[in-house]
Each structure stands twice: as structure tokens, then as C-alpha cells.
Amino acid sequence: MGYPKIKQVRAYVIKGGEGGGGADYHDQGEGHWIDNHIATSMGRYPEYRQSRKSFGINVLGTLVVEIEADDGTVGFAVTTGGEPACYMVEKHFARFLEGRNPFEYERIWDQMYFGSQYYGRKGIVVNAISGVDLALWDLMGKLRQEPVYHMLGGAVRDELQFYATGARPDLAKEMGFIGGKLPLYHGPIEGDEGLKKNVELIADMRSRVGEDFWLMYDCWMALDVNYATKLAHKCHEYGLKWIEEAINPDDYWGYQQLKKNVPAGMLVTTGEHESTRWGFKMLLEMGCCDIIQPDVGWCGGVTELLKISALADAHGALVVPHGSSVYSYHFVITRHNSPFAEFLMMAPKADHVAPMFHPQLLNEPIPDKGRLKVTALDKPGFGVDLNPEVKLYRPYEH
Ligand SMILES: C[C@H](O)[C@H](O)CC(=O)C(=O)O
């Protein structure tokens, strides 16, 4: 009704090699805190223990999706997925958009998901679907000259509050964040010695930040239930607020057990590597966690996050999306069951606030004293631009 139709969908990767950063935020240069001996399930192989890049955490790279309407308006989004996701977008999903009214986002999402059901449902396919969905919401906002958060129902508060993820919660406190989430450095393979170091780090941070500042551990799928339970109990006396993504995301039964095992009051969080309403339904119905952490660029995009969030609300669970900068800010500001947001510290030493998707996005809003006014989001679509200095490469066309 009155809106131009979708003319073309294009998918790009970013040329630039090692340390490109941006949506593939693990792709950072040497010495960055995010690649410094962080515990992973690959830590059982000594050659892959020191660096996540060594086992290929940055192998996919960024996916950029552009959707152009008949009147020349272009919506775009960035997420991870790189060249394999480009193939899916160009060779498979574009057919469900071109020639369509962009506001038919429900039908478009449904056709992308069910059209790829026989090989997709999770992982990189849903990253690709998410990238298309976010670009579509950006296009809708630009066509209506409205920020995405308006189209999601409007803000329920005047500002966002953030906790920071990074190696220096003590500095995050000085910067005004409400909490600091540390990466876990030592996994089960490093035995009692490693466990002791993990506990000592929380104890040390607690002594630096004082009593009330939130401290959390992000375990990035590295543990088993037994180790996670021990870690939770040992860190309890230092006020660990939550234990995140402790075990394999496919082990719903393990999360269910862990949730029963942790000390009263400690929260169990997970979900950044989960996708769609059906994946989150498992976590919620099985009572696996207190907070779900979908990544809007990986879980199915905004269209799917709305459904996931409603499901979580009905189960009394909070939704605090993983990273994803503006793509999650526009959502979090519209929901009472998303009371705060994550900010991933991309400065190599986690000692200052740097835009998460730098250098790919321009005009990316960042927290000031741990907060961001809703007015910072008052631009059409997601309110960010693709940096013209970043070199795009379109590996497939249709
Ligand atoms: C710090 C974690 O290992 C990971 O790099 C980011 C993450 O899981 C989070 O921000 O949450």
C-alpha cells in the first residue's frame, strides 16, 4: 500500500583480511583481550588453547546485506556469516523478497526459514536469515522515516543502561557501567590449578570494584556441569551475579541440572548461540536459565526476536541480547523484560569505550557513563551508515 517494492537483494563480504573487526568482532589484531587464553571447548587441544583465532573463530567474516527498493532507498545490515551466508542470501533467499512489499516481513521470514528448513534451522543459515531480516527492518524504517524502535512499539524508558563485557570490570566501573562480565580464562583441562586462578580473578576484581558492582563470568561453552557447579559455588562468596553459557548449547539437560545446582540467588544465563523460537522454547520450558541472551544478528533477526521475547516474558525470564550494538538497542528500549543491555568492549585493553562494529559502521551510538539516551536512536531505520571506506566484495550474484 503506497510503498515501493523490493528491487534487489545483494550480499557482500568485507575485504581487508586479518583483524578486520566489525560484525565479526572476534577478528581482532594481536594482543586484543578477546583472544587472550580464553577457555573454550577446544582448549582440550593444547595447540588451540591460547588463541581462539587459532581454531578459526574468525574464519567466516562479516556478511553485509543490502536491500534496495524501487525508489532507490537501501536498507542494510551487518552480521557474521561471510561468503557461505552470501551464497544463501543471493542464491536462495533473494527470491522471497524481490518484487515484494518490504512490509510483508512475516511472510518473507517464514519463507526463508521454511524454504531452508531441510538444511538450515540453526547456525550460519539463521545468521543469513537474520542479516536479511535486519536489512529489511532498516529499509522499512527508512521508507517510513522512523527509527526501528518506533516500529517495535516505542520506548518503554528514556535510556538504556549497560553492563560491559571485557577484561577490565574495574575500569568499566569507572566508566559508569552497572556491571562487568569477564571472560573465563581457564577451562576444565587446566584442572584445580586453573579453577583456583578463575576464582582468584573474581576475588581480585571484587576487591577492586567494591560490593555492589555486578560481576559475571562468561564461560563461552567451555565447561561441563560438574566444573560449572564447582566454579559457581567457589565464586559465590565473591558475589558472582551470573554464570554465562557454561556448557554446550545443545545440552539443555545439562543447563537444567546446572540451574538446580548453582547457589541460591546466582543466575544462569545462556542463548547467544541459540536460534529461533523453537530453540529458546527448549531453554525456557526446561527451566534452563534465568536470562536468555539471543543475538539479534544470529537468532533470526528482529522478526524472530519479538517472538522469542514474548515466549520469555510468559516464562518470567529476562531477555538481555548478546552484543550486536544498534540491532539490539532498538529492541531493548521497547521491552520491559529487557531491563539493561550488553556493551562489548572492543578496545584492545578494554580501557575505553569504542564502537562495537568499528570500522564497518558510521554513526554508531555508544554509551556515555554506561547509558544511552533513546534520542540517540532517533534516526530512520537503525540509524547507522555503512562506512564507504570499507571495501565490499560481492562473491555471488543471482
Ligand atoms: C567474552 C566472550 O568469550 C565472547 O567473546 C563474547 C561473549 O560471549 C559475550 O559478549 O557474551
Ligand SMILES: [Mg+2]
Ligand atoms: Mg557470552
